[in-house]
Amino acid sequence: MKKIATLIAALTLAAPAFAAPETYNVDSTHTFARFSYSHFGMSTQLSKFNKTTGTVVLDKAAKTGSVDVVIDTKSVDTGYDTFNEHIQGEDFLDTAKYPTATFKSTKVVFKGDKPVSITGDLTFKGVTKPVTLKVNNFVAMPHPMLKKDAIGADASVVVKRSEFNAGKYAPHVGDDVTITISLEAIKG
Template identity: 35%
Template structure:
């Protein structure tokens, strides 16, 4: 598994950091963040040396609808003026093999930090036509937004709610190995 070892910087041009929420209990709304950075150090020989950090600019949220984006940036959701970033810092790794594992870490949104575990699927390491060594992966988890102080809600006539408490976080990533 040593071919995974190295320090990788997320390639923002080939990475998507997104989320999925249920809207009005009948459909899904997808969003993404356009500004983020992350660094991952992989050491399969000594997992204690493995680390990962990520920072996401909350004002870069993009759901494809300007009115909704304005609401999501406001105090009801991300409150981007007061909390311009959300962060993730890994605390442990369970590398099952070269293709899968989990990463547990501290996710901070709106000043609240909670542990989350991401299921990670690794697609491999490859040299691109420009001489860069790349790692490709997907990672996913589910959080309860209320755990992070995002508790806006509007009741529906049916007894349901406008925005689901459970939010799926999905990352499709490409990292470039530092020389």
């Protein structure tokens, strides 16, 4: 019996260490969802949401992960207070009825050690559609100031706003909207 216990202990110590999923909390002070669209073909309008929360779970060894993000649509910032109020109306964001938009991943694809795409469900104005975000940048490293493990990423996707009941003035005001999220998250 003693030999079996010794053998089990030796095998346990010799087994490779397996990483566990790690949870990172979105740093709302450094995470912004932005959106851009064509305005009458004259210019590309850029706006952002100032409040984004959520979590990212990564298992680096298994190359799996999940993303759960909530955007406060009332925090829209177009750079002009009057337009902020206008875009929160029923024709566009309808923040009185839908104060948040969400993204919940269903699949994260890795290339090497880094995620390159994240597929999931985007819910906006009560409409849920599958989308795939392209990850343009991903970094995992200790945060220089907080001295905790952190991740950072930039990802984007193009959606048709008319598919989310927000198509007023299309096609003059572009139906294609590029959504970009610049995210930083700290291991919790």
